[in-house]
Amino acid sequence: MDWTAYLPMLWQGAVVTMTITLASIVVGAALAFFFGILRVEGGPILSAVALCYTEVFRGTSLLVQLFWFYYALPLVGLSFEPITTGILVLAAHVGGYGAEIVRGALSSVSTQQLEAARALNFNRFQTLFRISLPQAVVEMMPAFGNLAIETLKLSSLVSLISIADLTFSAQSIRNLTLDSTSIYSITLVCYFAMSLMLMVAIKAIERFVRRGDVLSRAGH
Structure with a gap:
């Protein structure tokens, strides 16, 4: 059997994979900044909540998370479409690891600059968004880049909840053609x-x- 006839199916699977990956990165980045900022500026209670989130999603298997969201949540009356489930779980994974990247980058801003901001009578909001965050974002980019690539590779796991991504399509075609290579x-x-x-x-x-x-910096 000529496997080239199935190239459109592989293409559709690749589109699904990229869609899930990009959506997960965008949503996950938002979660990463939210919980990462809470870790640094949220006070004892909110910082503890953010810590719990990051530790749960970094300390448990992504595959088990995926199965839990897809198979266990419906038992308590909360269910999502497979693609939505895949995006949410991958986004939570990105958010958990990304929050630590954000926290580390914010914590690396020198205390001299923070003291200078206080001397200029900046409040915490102004200090965060005008001093700390602009510098921290530059430091975060390489780590977030690696996390984005890792998310693309991990997206293949969504095939296990019957999403017709690239991996699922490849496996289906292989079962039909028996042409693994x-x-x-x-x-x-x-x-x-x-x-x-x-x-x-x-x-x-x-x-x-x-x-x-x-x-x-040149403007300042």
């Missing part, structure tokens, strides 16, 4: 190509952020 080789190439595109996009964002930081 060709199918899985082209799947590897597809994942590598998507990783390259993601890395190029991340590098472009990193250059933009760094250029903005340089211009901001």
Whole structure:
């Protein structure tokens, strides 16, 4: 059987994979900034809540999280579509690891600058968004880039909850054609190509952020 006839199916699977990956990165980045900022500026109670979130999603298996959201939550009356479940679980994973990246970057801002902000009568909100966060974002970019690539690779796990992503499509075609070598080789190439595109996009964002930081410093 000619497996090339199934290339459109692989393409559709690749589109689903990229959609889930990009949505997870965007939602996960929002969670990362929210909980990362809480870790630093949230006070004892909110910081503890953020710590619990990060430790739960960093300390448990992503696959088990995926199964729990998909199979266990419906038993208590809360269910989502498979794609929604995949995005939410991957986003929570990104948020858990990303929150630690945000916390570390914010904590690395020098105390001299924070003291200077207090001397200028900046409140905590102004200090965070005008002093700490602009500098921290530049430091976060390489780590967030690695996390984005990792998210793309981990997205293959959503195939286990019947989402027709690239991995699921490849497995289905392999079962029909029994051509493991060709199918899985082209799947590897597809994942590598998507990783390259993601890395190029991340590098472009990193250059933009760094250029903005340089211009901001020059303005001051």
